[in-house]
Amino acid sequence: MSHQAKALVLHCIDFRFIPGIKNYLHKQMGLKGQYDKVAVAGAAKNLADPAKPEDQEFILRQIDISKRLHAITDLYLINHRDCGAYGADLAADAVAETERHTSDLRAARKLVSQRFPDVTVHLLLAKLGGEHQVMFESVS
Ligand SMILES: [Zn+2]
Secondary structure (H helix, E strand, O other): OOOOOOEEEEEOOOOOOHHHHHHHHHHHOOOOOOEEEEEOOOOOHHHHOOOOHHHHHHHHHHHHHHHHHHOOOEEEEEEEOOOOOOOHHHHOOHHHHHHHHHHHHHHHHHHHHHHOOOOEEEEEEEEEOOOOOEEEEEEO
């Protein structure tokens, strides 16, 4: 193995969250320069409740590749509130939104853990704050 990364990060394509996620990974998680990244609309939804089965396969394949090529040990699944992939109706109900994301993130972790038992999966739910800030809640 010539080069290793610590983690693979999966997050949504939503441009509003990109700078905040990057900042969080660099400054809070200490992952600067040490992670692979996959960005797809809906993030963990593609694992837990994919629009098409091939969407789920695509993500699992990226994890497998990241593991084989870069020996990652950790996976960060980052969903976010007000996500277009989940629809505006869900975003209008904060309680339902929290439940849905928590449920999907946990289902995604279960799926990944079954396929890759040696990968530690971290679950995060992001939301926009004021002045382009992004805040993160850890999901257990
Ligand atoms: Zn989104």
